[in-house]
Amino acid sequence: MAAVDDLKFQEFDDAANLLAANPDATTISIDEPVEIPKNQHSRRQETGREEDDELLGTDDSDKTELLAGQKKSAPFWTFEYYQTFFDVDTYQVLDRIKGSVFPVPGKNFVRLYIRSNPDLYGPFWICATLVFTIAVSGNLSNFFIHLGKPTYRYVPEFRKVSIAATTIYAYAWLVPLALWGFLMWRNSKVMNIVSYSFLEIVCVYGYSLFIYIPTAILWIIPQKVVRWVLMIFSLCLSGSVLVMTFWPAVRDDNRRIAVATVATIVLLHALLAVGCLAYFFDAPELDFPAPVIPTYNGTTGVTKSH
Amino acid sequence: FAGLADVSISEDIPVEGEITVPVGSRSPDDDYSTLDEPVRDTILRDLKAVGKKFVHVMYPKKSSALLRDWDLWGPLVLCVSLALMLQGGSADSKDDGGPQFAEVFVIIWFGAVVITLNSKLLGGTISFFQSLCVLGYCVLPLTMAMLVCRLVLLAGSGTVSFIIRLIVVAAMFGWSTLASTAFLADSQPPNRKALVVYPISLFYFVISWMILTFTPQ
Numbered sequence: 001m002a003a004v005d006d007l008k009f010q011e012f013d014d015a016a017n018l019l020a021a022n023p024d025a026t027t028i029s030i031d032e033p034v035e036i037p038k039n040q041h042s043r044r045q046e047t048g049r050e051e052d053d054e055l056l057g058t059d060d061s062d063k064t065e066l067l068a069g070q071k072k073s074a075p076f077w078t079f080e081y082y083q084t085f086f087d088v089d090t091y092q093v094l095d096r097i098k099g100s101v102f103p104v105p106g107k108n109f110v111r112l113y114i115r116s117n118p119d120l121y122g123p124f125w126i127c128a129t130l131v132f133t134i135a136v137s138g139n140l141s142n143f144f145i146h147l148g149k150p151t152y153r154y155v156p157e158f159r160k161v162s163i164a165a166t167t168i169y170a171y172a173w174l175v176p177l178a179l180w181g182f183l184m185w186r187n188s189k190v191m192n193i194v195s196y197s198f199l200e201i202v203c204v205y206g207y208s209l210f211i212y213i214p215t216a217i218l219w220i221i222p223q224k225v226v227r228w229v230l231m232i233f234s235l236c237l238s239g240s241v242l243v244m245t246f247w248p249a250v251r252d253d254n255r256r257i258a259v260a261t262v263a264t265i266v267l268l269h270a271l272l273a274v275g276c277l278a279y280f281f282d283a284p285e286l287d288f289p290a291p292v293i294p295t296y297n298g299t300t301g302v303t304k305s306h
Numbered sequence: 307f308a309g310l311a312d313v314s315i316s317e318d319i320p321v322e323g324e325i326t327v328p329v330g331s332r333s334p335d336d337d338y339s340t341l342d343e344p345v346r347d348t349i350l351r352d353l354k355a356v357g358k359k360f361v362h363v364m365y366p367k368k369s370s371a372l373l374r375d376w377d378l379w380g381p382l383v384l385c386v387s388l389a390l391m392l393q394g395g396s397a398d399s400k401d402d403g404g405p406q407f408a409e410v411f412v413i414i415w416f417g418a419v420v421i422t423l424n425s426k427l428l429g430g431t432i433s434f435f436q437s438l439c440v441l442g443y444c445v446l447p448l449t450m451a452m453l454v455c456r457l458v459l460l461a462g463s464g465t466v467s468f469i470i471r472l473i474v475v476a477a478m479f480g481w482s483t484l485a486s487t488a489f490l491a492d493s494q495p496p497n498r499k500a501l502v503v504y505p506i507s508l509f510y511f512v513i514s515w516m517i518l519t520f521t522p523q
Contacts (some may be wrong), residue, residue, distance in 0.1 A: 079426075086427040089497045121428070125505060132512055139519070156404045156519040 085120040085199065093122055100207040103241045109207070110200050110245055118199035123206020127172050130209055133216045134168075135161040138280030141220040145284050160280060171272050172209065176201040179246075182261070186253055194249045204245050208238040212273065219277065222284035231273050239266045356380045363443045366485040373436050373489065381442020384449050385414045388513075391452045392520055405516055413516075417509045418442060425494060425502045432493040441506070444486040448510065451478035452517045459522055471518060479514040483507045 074081040099113045139157050146152040180198045187195055196204075215234040219227050242265050250258040340348065356379050389410035405413070422437040430437075455471045487503050494502045 083427050083429065086424075086429075088501070090500045091497070093501060121424070121501060125424075125508075128505075129508060132508070132515075136515060154519075154521055156516075156521070158403065158405045158409065158516075 085118070087117060088119040088121055092117075093119070096122055096203075096207050097126075097210050100210050100241050101237065103237065103244060105240075105244070108245055108248065109204055109241050110196060113207075114200055114203055118197065118203040120199070120202070123172055123202050126206050126210050126213070127168050130213055130216070131161065131165045131168050133213050134276055134280050135164050137216045137220050141222060142282050144220065145222050145282055164276075164280065167272075167275070168209070171268070172205055173202065175268055176205050179265070183249055186250065186257070190253045196245075196249060204242065208241045208269075211238045212276075216276070219281055224284060227277060227281070231277060235270055235273055239269055242266070242269065352377070352379065356383075359439075359443055360446060363446050363485050366488040373432070373440065376433075376436045376439035378435070378439060378442065381418075381439065381445065384442060384445045385411060388414070388445065388449050388452055391449075391456060392516060404520055410516065413512065414442075414445065417512070421505045421509055424505055425490065428498050428501055429495045430490075430493050430502065432490065437490065440486055440489045441509070444482045444489075444510075445513065447478040447481040447485070448475075448513050448517060451475045451514075452520075455517060455520060456522075459520075463521070475514050475518045479510050482510045486510075 074084070096113045099109055103109070104112075135157075138160065142157070143154055176198065180196070180201050183195065211234045215230050218230050221227070243262055246265060247258075247262055250261045355375060355377060359377075359380055389407045392405060392410050393407060418438050418441040421441060422434055425432065425437060426434065451474050454474050458467050458470050458474075461467065483503075483506060486506050490502070490506070491499055
């Protein structure tokens with residue numbers, strides 16, 4: 001039957017041959033959607049950004065926000081949702097740490113390194129390391145300072161670990177929360193080009209605390225001048241990372257509010273450093289009364305005898 | 307057999323016999339039979355399993371016995387003994403002394419849970435309790451270091467004893483970290499191994515610090 005021949009499968013020629021036969025035919029070409037590879041190496045973006053020194057064009061921030069929205073698609077009660085915050089490799093974490101220690105003037109930490117892939121690994125473990133480093137270094141430094149004194153007996157001062165943990169974790173999580181709330185509020189009033197998600201702010205704060213780890217170890221040196229020089233140096237480095245990150249987010253705002261915000265950020269950071277130095281590390285070269293343990297023959301007893 | 311063709315059984319005779327199901331392979335757990343065994347057998351079997359795991363930790367080879375049959379008896383015993391040995395090191399005021407029993411307990415278990423969560427979030431394939439089991443068993447070298455430290459402190463607490471304690475604790479810290487890494491490293495994605503090993507070494511470092519700074523009253 002003729003109908004059967006019509007139903008026979010017809011081999012389609014190669015596109016090139018077809019086009020050669022009929023050059024005027026309309027052609028449709030479908031490209032593969034450009035897939036952003038998951039593990040972006042930060043250097044590729046850096047060369048692209050070198051002309052683009054002033055952070056952002058509007059389309060860039062739109063794209064990054066879209067990407068951020070696409071990634072976390074699992075509902076928040078599943079384990080996979082939290083796995084998206086730990087989607088970093090070793091070299092990425094090391095790159096981010098390097099970026100926080102050597103801030104490049106004009107380059108934004110979030111743009112350069114976070115790249116809409118904020119992680120919670122860095123902030124959490126850097127804070128944990130900092131807590132134990134400060135507690136251990138403080139203990140060691142006190143031991144060396146009071147070493148020669150006759151009434152001194154070494155105490156491990158374990159209670160200070162919990163105090164250090166509370167302080168540092170509160171700083172690393174509550175200050176970003178407050179800052180994020182403040183930026184969201186200003187965003188509703190003034191249309192800012194730059195806006196950061198809460199996790200990106202937590203990331204910046206967490207990685208900016210990294211410089212305090214070697215600083216805390218070097219604070220064991222019992223010289224006042226050395227300690228203050230170290231503190232100012234590390235404050236400048238980590239403060240500059242924070243300032244360069246947050247200045248573009250507020251500079252479109254009222255000038256006084258912008259300056260006040262950045263000044264508050266730096267002030268809180270300095271307060272943390274000074275507070276840790278004052279509380280955990282005894283002042284050297286002063287006649288600091290060492291903790292006196294009452295001896296058992298009663299010479300330091302306070303009982304009055306009539 | 308033509309004669310049997312018309313054999314018929316009358317209905318008054320009851321038919322009786324035995325039907326037995328041939329027992330093929332027994333179930334691998336064989337739970338039911340352990341109910342009847344004497345208590346001593348049960349306890350000895352568990353003790354042998356715990357002892358075998360201790361031996362595995364001391365000579366860490368890549369065996370899967372530690373991971374497959376996990377149990378938390380060993381970590382519990384180690385944690386309790388370590389916390390007990392760290393007692394008695396307090397100063398006059400509680401604030402300046404060493405860690406209390408509850409603090410050591412919480413640090414070890416909470417630290418192990420956090421590290422396990424960390425390795426699972428980074429994409430590890432090990433199960434939760436298997437990881438707790440490995441981390442708990444690898445505290446064994448540090449418990450032995452605590453024992454040695456207490457014995458050395460009985461002899462004296464000068465500089466020499468401090469140097470001996472420092473060497474022993476440092477060596478045991480290295481052994482613990484290497485043992486746990488040998489067991490846990492295979493279950494991690496290859497480009498994140500350092501991210502998983504670092505918290506483990508931080509955990510054992512904190513425990514080593516508590517052991518090293520122990521000063522008896």
